[in-house]
Amino acid sequence: MIKSLNFNKVILLLAGLFMLTSLSFAQEMTLSGVVTDSNTGDVLPGVTVAIKNTTTGTITTPDGTYTLKANAGDILIFSFIGYVTQEIALNDQKELNVALVPDVIGMDEVVVVGYGQVRKEDATGSVFTVKSDDFNQGSTTSPQDLIVGKIAGVQIVSDGGAPGSEATIRIRGGSSMSASNDPLIVIDGMPLDNRAIDGMSNVLSSLNPNDIETFTVLKDASATAIYGSRASNGVILITTKKGSAGQKVKVTYDTKFSIGKIKETIDVLSADEYRTLVNERALTNSSVNPDLLGDASTDWQDEIYRDATGQEHNIGVSGSFKDIPFRVSAGYTDQNGILQTSEMQRTTGTLNINPSFFDEHLKINLGAKYMAVENQFADRGAIGNALRFDPTQSVFNNTGIYGGYTTWLMGDGSRNVNGTRNPVAQLQQREDISDVSRIIADFQADYKLHFLPELKASVKLGYDYSDSDGEVNTDLDASWVRASSTGVDRDYTQEKKNELLDFYLTYDKELPSLKSKINVMGGYEWQHFWSKATAYEVDRFNTAIEDSEDETENYLVSFFGRANYTFKDKYILTATVRKDGSSRFHEDNRWGTFPSAALAWRASEETFLKNIDAISNVKVRLSYGITGQQELNSGDYPYMGTYRLSDSRTQYQFGNQYYTLIRPDGYDAGLQWEKTTTYNAGIDYGFINNRIYGTFDIYKRKTEDLLNTIPVPAGTNFTDRLLTNVGDLENNGFEFSVNAILLEKKDLFWEVGFNLAYNNNEITRLTNYDDPDYRGVETGDISGVGVGNTIQINAVGHPLNTFYVYEQVYNSNGKPIEGLYVDRNKDGQITTADKYYAEDPAQDYNIGFSSNLKYKDFDFGFNGRIGIGGQIYNNVIVGGRYQEMTVNEYLTNMPSEINKSKFETAQQYSDYFLEDASFLKIDNITLGYNFTKLLKPLLGFDLHARAFTTVQNAFVITDYSGLDPEVNGGIDNDVYPRPRTFLFGLNVNF
Numbered sequence: 001m002i003k004s005l006n007f008n009k010v011i012l013l014l015a016g017l018f019m020l021t022s023l024s025f026a027q028e029m030t031l032s033g034v035v036t037d038s039n040t041g042d043v044l045p046g047v048t049v050a051i052k053n054t055t056t057g058t059i060t061t062p063d064g065t066y067t068l069k070a071n072a073g074d075i076l077i078f079s080f081i082g083y084v085t086q087e088i089a090l091n092d093q094k095e096l097n098v099a100l101v102p103d104v105i106g107m108d109e110v111v112v113v114g115y116g117q118v119r120k121e122d123a124t125g126s127v128f129t130v131k132s133d134d135f136n137q138g139s140t141t142s143p144q145d146l147i148v149g150k151i152a153g154v155q156i157v158s159d160g161g162a163p164g165s166e167a168t169i170r171i172r173g174g175s176s177m178s179a180s181n182d183p184l185i186v187i188d189g190m191p192l193d194n195r196a197i198d199g200m201s202n203v204l205s206s207l208n209p210n211d212i213e214t215f216t217v218l219k220d221a222s223a224t225a226i227y228g229s230r231a232s233n234g235v236i237l238i239t240t241k242k243g244s245a246g247q248k249v250k251v252t253y254d255t256k257f258s259i260g261k262i263k264e265t266i267d268v269l270s271a272d273e274y275r276t277l278v279n280e281r282a283l284t285n286s287s288v289n290p291d292l293l294g295d296a297s298t299d300w301q302d303e304i305y306r307d308a309t310g311q312e313h314n315i316g317v318s319g320s321f322k323d324i325p326f327r328v329s330a331g332y333t334d335q336n337g338i339l340q341t342s343e344m345q346r347t348t349g350t351l352n353i354n355p356s357f358f359d360e361h362l363k364i365n366l367g368a369k370y371m372a373v374e375n376q377f378a379d380r381g382a383i384g385n386a387l388r389f390d391p392t393q394s395v396f397n398n399t400g401i402y403g404g405y406t407t408w409l410m411g412d413g414s415r416n417v418n419g420t421r422n423p424v425a426q427l428q429q430r431e432d433i434s435d436v437s438r439i440i441a442d443f444q445a446d447y448k449l450h451f452l453p454e455l456k457a458s459v460k461l462g463y464d465y466s467d468s469d470g471e472v473n474t475d476l477d478a479s480w481v482r483a484s485s486t487g488v489d490r491d492y493t494q495e496k497k498n499e500l501l502d503f504y505l506t507y508d509k510e511l512p513s514l515k516s517k518i519n520v521m522g523g524y525e526w527q528h529f530w531s532k533a534t535a536y537e538v539d540r541f542n543t544a545i546e547d548s549e550d551e552t553e554n555y556l557v558s559f560f561g562r563a564n565y566t567f568k569d570k571y572i573l574t575a576t577v578r579k580d581g582s583s584r585f586h587e588d589n590r591w592g593t594f595p596s597a598a599l600a601w602r603a604s605e606e607t608f609l610k611n612i613d614a615i616s617n618v619k620v621r622l623s624y625g626i627t628g629q630q631e632l633n634s635g636d637y638p639y640m641g642t643y644r645l646s647d648s649r650t651q652y653q654f655g656n657q658y659y660t661l662i663r664p665d666g667y668d669a670g671l672q673w674e675k676t677t678t679y680n681a682g683i684d685y686g687f688i689n690n691r692i693y694g695t696f697d698i699y700k701r702k703t704e705d706l707l708n709t710i711p712v713p714a715g716t717n718f719t720d721r722l723l724t725n726v727g728d729l730e731n732n733g734f735e736f737s738v739n740a741i742l743l744e745k746k747d748l749f750w751e752v753g754f755n756l757a758y759n760n761n762e763i764t765r766l767t768n769y770d771d772p773d774y775r776g777v778e779t780g781d782i783s784g785v786g787v788g789n790t791i792q793i794n795a796v797g798h799p800l801n802t803f804y805v806y807e808q809v810y811n812s813n814g815k816p817i818e819g820l821y822v823d824r825n826k827d828g829q830i831t832t833a834d835k836y837y838a839e840d841p842a843q844d845y846n847i848g849f850s851s852n853l854k855y856k857d858f859d860f861g862f863n864g865r866i867g868i869g870g871q872i873y874n875n876v877i878v879g880g881r882y883q884e885m886t887v888n889e890y891l892t893n894m895p896s897e898i899n900k901s902k903f904e905t906a907q908q909y910s911d912y913f914l915e916d917a918s919f920l921k922i923d924n925i926t927l928g929y930n931f932t933k934l935l936k937p938l939l940g941f942d943l944h945a946r947a948f949t950t951v952q953n954a955f956v957i958t959d960y961s962g963l964d965p966e967v968n969g970g971i972d973n974d975v976y977p978r979p980r981t982f983l984f985g986l987n988v989n990f
Contacts (some may be wrong), residue, residue: 028069031094035060035078039100039849042109046744047080047100052087053247053319059746075246112216112237113227115189115458115504115521119429122566124574124598124621125223126682126697129216132241135209136863137926138952139258140983141308141335141344142205143238144169147215148923149848149865152695152735152755154217154234157966161260163335163344164205164375168968169192171219173233173731173759173842175676177777177794178707178723179630183217183234184227188367190442190462190500191230193529194631197373198494206371206438206466208331208348210254210314213241218551219735220680220699221625225596228578230629231704232676240367242352243318243325252316260308260979262338263953264963266876267896268390271297272393272618274893278885287886296394300386300893303395303424307670308979310335338979340427342378346371356471363455365444370437377432382423384784384974388879389420390891402479405494408890411755415479419890422479429478434470439463442500454509458523462500467500469493481540490537490546501526504560515568522561529554529636547647555583572600572801574623582630586639589672596625604686605619617686617693628675632707634723639671668724676703694738701731707767708777708794727766729800733759749854757846762801776806783973784879785906791873791971799840801970803871805911806835816912818903838911843918843971844869857930859948863923867965870917874962875973877901878908897961919958926950943990952981 035047043064050057051068052075060066070076072092079085090096109120111129127150135146144167148156159166174181185192187202197203204740216222216237224231269277275293280290311334318327325626331348353366408419433803444460467524472490474481481488504523511517530553537546560578577595603609604618642665651658682697706727737755744750767774780792780801793804806821824834850863880898883905885891901912928948958965962972 021637027072029092029094030067031070031076031090031096032065032067033096033098034789035066035098035100036064037083038101041099044083044100046746047078047083050077050079050087051075051683052077053244053250061746076436087819112214112239113218113223114186114235114237115502115523115562116506118519118564119621120914121569121602122564122572122600123223124564124572124600125218125623126220126621126680126695126699126735127216127218127223128695129214131214132212135212136369136924137861137948138924138950139256139260139312139335140209140335142167142202143207143209143212143215144204146209146212149850149863150753150755151217152737152848153219153697153733153757153759153846155757155843155846157968158978159201159968161978162201162337162339162342162378162976163201164200164346164373165753165976166201167204169236171217171236172701172733172757173761174233174371174733174800175701175703175729176674176706177727177729177800178631178709179629179633179674181233182631183236184230185236185238186227187238187369187440188240188442189444189460189502190440190464190498191227191527192464193496193498195531197436197438197466197468197496198492198533199436199470200373201375201377205344205430206346206348206373206436207238207369208314208329208346208350208371210312210316210331211240211348211350211369212238214239220598220623220682220697221596221627221676221678222574222576222621222623222680224627225576225594225625226560227627228558228560228594229556229580229582229628229630229673229990231591231594232629232674240317240352240369241318241327241329242354242365243320243327244354245320245323245325245356247319247325249317249319249321251990252314252318254312254314254985256310256983256985258308258310258312258335258952258983260336260338260981260983261311262305262977265301265305265977266387266963267302268387268893269391269896269898273896274391274891278891281882281885285886287888289888289891292889292891294390294392294394298389298391298394300389300391300423304382304386304427305338305977306336306340308336308338308981309746310981313564321901322545324353326354326370327352337378337976338647339378339380339383339976340424341376341431343376343918345374348372360448360451361448363446365442365446367440367442369440371439372490373434373436373438375434375436377434379426379430379432380974380976381421382426383976384876385421385426387876387895387974388884388892389423391893392891395422395424401477403475403477405429405479405750407479408888410880412595416889418887420892425478429475430472431474432470432472434468436466436468438466451734454507456506456508458502458504458506460500460502462498462502464496464498464500466494466496468495476540487537487545490535492533492535494531494533496531497528497529499528517566519564520562523559525556525558527556527558529556533669552636552749553583556630557581568605570602570605572602574598574600576625580628580630584630584632584636584638584673585673586669589639589670592628592673592675592817593816594626594628594675596623596627597740598623598625614687616688616690617684619684621680621682621684623678623680625678627676627678628705629676632671632723639667639669641665641667650856666722670724671707672705672725674703674705674707674725676701689954691741691744692738693740694736696734698734699732703729706763706765710767727769728764729761730764731761733757739865747856749852753848753850755848759842760843760844760934761842761894762798762948763796763798765796766794766796776804780873780876780969780971782873782875782908784875785908789908791875791909793837795837798837799842801842802840803838803873803911803914803970804835805838805914806909808907808910808912816907816910818907821910835909838914839869839871841870841872841917841967843867845901857932859928859930860926862923862925862954863865865923866918866920868918871914872960872962872965872967873916873971874913874915874960875971876962878906878913881906884911914959915962917960917965917967917970919960921956921966922954924950924952926953943988945989946987948985949986950981950985952983954980 002463045062047060086646113364282290316329333346349370405422405425408416442462506521562576639847680699686693705725708727736759739753742750776793776795778790791803809820845868847866852861877895877897880894881903931945
């Protein structure tokens with residue numbers, strides 16, 4: 001088991017935290033003044049007046065006046081929607097009047113883009129940023145949880161409710177069929193390797209969400225093409241928190257305690273219902289044996305689930321020490337899963353130092369992030385077996401064999417290998433643990449030349465290293481450990497390295513005489529990915545059945561450039577090009593070129609709009625570009641002839657001797673990039689001093705040279721099916737977002753947000769020639785009925801992963817007629833030719849919405865999502881069939897849905913099991929209270945404290961009969977339930 005939290009460490013952290021409060025404070029004075037509009041002289045009520053780098057502040061009254069206690073030397077910040085923010089240093093005056101200059105709010109904001117930053121007003125691409133103040137609140141063990149539902153066109157679905165579970169992130173749908181559809185993730189300028197880290201479910205869960213400052217999503221080719229061969233699925237830029245020059249030392253402490261409860265379980269037959277059914281069936285079917293029924297009434301789902309407790313502690317210190325900005329932090333998370341034995345513990349530490357030298361001509365950014373994660377994984381097979389194990393049996397038996405857990409036996413007393421495993425035994429007699437350490441370090445130096453300050457040279461070094469060590473141990477008396485071919489103990493290790501070198505030059509020049517400004521950037525990048533993994537497994541007789549070592553690497557070398565030209569601050573042109581060379585391709589196909597171009601027109605700066613007070617911002621954008629895909633999901637050497645050794649279970653016997661085989665793999669030496677061409681048109685808008693603002697985009701994406709696994713003639717390769725470039729895929733859609741400040745008064749503030757995205761994809765080509773008999777590539781594995789069955793297909797003219805099923809026929813009462821399907825081709829018989837293309841699992845429309853209300857010291861907020869369209873294959877209830885009972889040696893329970901279908905045998909290809917995936921879900925509801933005003937008179941210094949409570953995964957409204965309509969890939973196969981979590985938190989800043 002994972003070690004419990006050492007509370008002595010927490011006590012020491014808290015002691016250190018509060019010792020810092022002994023710092024002396026300067027003598028306060030009372031400052032007052034009035035804030036006005038610099039153009040009209042009108043007073044401005046509701047202006048925020050705050051002391052920089054503190055939480056002390058106030059708001060101007062209806063007559064524009066304010067009163068504030070401050071110290072000489074403090075820097076006051078005056079900010080108000082529609083006006084330029086001003087910073088003023090105090091002397092010893094007691095009155096300070098300020099005139100604010102009107103401005104288009106937010107347009108001077110700087111947003112992060114690839115290899116630099118750009119003013120929001122100069123951005124030509126589809127770029128969206130979520131800052132830490134707008135992150136989702138609650139228990140967020142993985143960073144992607146912070147932005148769920150926040151960005152139009154970005155869908156994030158976790159793999160279930162396990163701590164740190166894997167998440168699927170899609171930006172404007174998928175652009176590939178066989179290769180990866182995951183976006184490129186860049187942390188502080190360091191592009192990550194998206195491939196899994198052994199011993200971790202989610203590659204991002206090693207990063208502490210509390211250390212993140214912003215998420216920026218690059219969606220169209222104008223924004224992403226600078227990343228070339230890895231940008232077809234979009235780019236997510238994550239920046240971490242840093243100190244700033246001149247900042248006083250600030251200490252933050254955050255803590256959260258949570259308890260998660262399972263919302264509901266699958267409705268299965270109770271013990272009494274099951275006894276009745278078995279006895280009734282035994283009257284007409286001799287294969288059903290009622291003598292196997294027990295005397296217990298066991299709710300097996302109740303036996304495997306629990307309340308999941310969690311705690312989180314984060315402490316951060318930031319500021320400026322001798323003019324060197326810094327931030328250090330430490331964090332600890334301990335989260336149990338609602339499935340027995342699942343748990344995650346994470347310890348993190350970060351350091352960011354950002355000094356400047358030579359009158360800010362040289363800027364250094366040095367960052368280091370350390371994470372140590374301990375995982376205990378539960379056997380998810382217990383979830384399905386809890387639905388199927390006979391409810392009339394007890395958890396334990398009186399025999400003492402197999403660890404005392406009830407087990408299905410044969411007549412001779414041996415274990416029935418076909419019987420359902422005891423789900424409690426699966427959890428308690430198996431230990432699957434891992435330790436993962438990871439460090440991400442980066443160094444960047446930006447030097448602005450003294451003799452040519454418009455030219456800046458930048459160099460960046462990055463290093464991402466992880467070390468995994470895991471083991472899976474099974475009790476020797478576990479019932480399923482029965483033969484030498486079954487593993488009992490397995491140890492594995494993995495090391496991964498990601499090394500980066502960037503060098504680029506940036507020339508930034510304003511040309512007043514030409515009413516223009518230009519920004520030109522060009523550079524070189526080298527990145528190396530390496531990993532080494534080992535595995536050693538033995539059976540119950542301590543005989544090795546696996547002893548493997550796998551070492552692999554790949555390189556990416558790139559040249560890139562970007563040019564921005566702005567004329568009259570109204571017309572903006574951006575051109576980007578990147579040339580990538582990847583070791584994953586043959587030298588004849590190794591290099592790819594990925595260009596883009598974009599235009600933007602700030603129409604609100606034109607005379608015919610500029611004088612309309614209600615219009616704050618109108619910017620029209622057009623872009624075109626090509627991006628690539630080199631994450632082929634086929635290893636680092638897909639174009640080469642490779643060989644692999646067989647393990648002990650597939651050796652060749654010659655006489656009494658067993659020999660290890662060397663098997664060749666199939667390959668295509670001509671593999672090349674998948675290339676995605678994107679067209680995008682968009683508009684950014686703002687009204688009433690940007691109290692209402694948002695974006696609208698429409699796009700079309702076409703992927704060519706799509707990878708597909710196609711049949712090849714026997715003898716032409718080492719396989720009968722080969723991955724090669726033969727297909728095309730199109731995505732088209734639109735995105736809309738709007739944020740509005742509905743109320744802004746002294747004691748009342750209310751802001752709401754809404755976003756809507758529509759995406760449709762269609763496969764337009766899959767083979768090099770037309771074949772009327774080629775139906776497509778079957779995919780989407782389903783379980784519970786034999787092996788090797790699939791329920792989806794990728795076919796020309798249809799979306800990715802379309803369900804491929806028979807059309808069920810129903811009687812006059814609306815009940816399905818078993819085995820009777822529609823003869824769609826009218827040939828008088830039911831064959832696979834009668835299957836049809838149903839819907840795909842992706843929602844047609846995805847909506848996100850949020851509300852944030854503040855009244856005096858209270859705040860209340862919520863955010864949720866709506867998905868419209870799409871289908872789910874309910875694989876959970878497919879196993880519900882009476883045939884399961886026709887076995888003499890064991891009994892199997894069934895979902896209560898059997899009372900509706902009454903299927904005797906498996907009907908897994910029937911569209912009866914397809915259900916509507918639409919839903920409305922409230923992800924978070926939060927209520928908070930700010931104690932600052934209460935604490936300051938008591939303490940005598942500024943201390944901001946906020947307590948809050950959150951309900952996470954509050955509720956969902958859906959017609960889907962399963963536990964949750966959000967299922968990766970659209971196939972619900974015993975998904976780990978997402979709990980409803982109740983959380984209490986405290987934030988302290990001083």
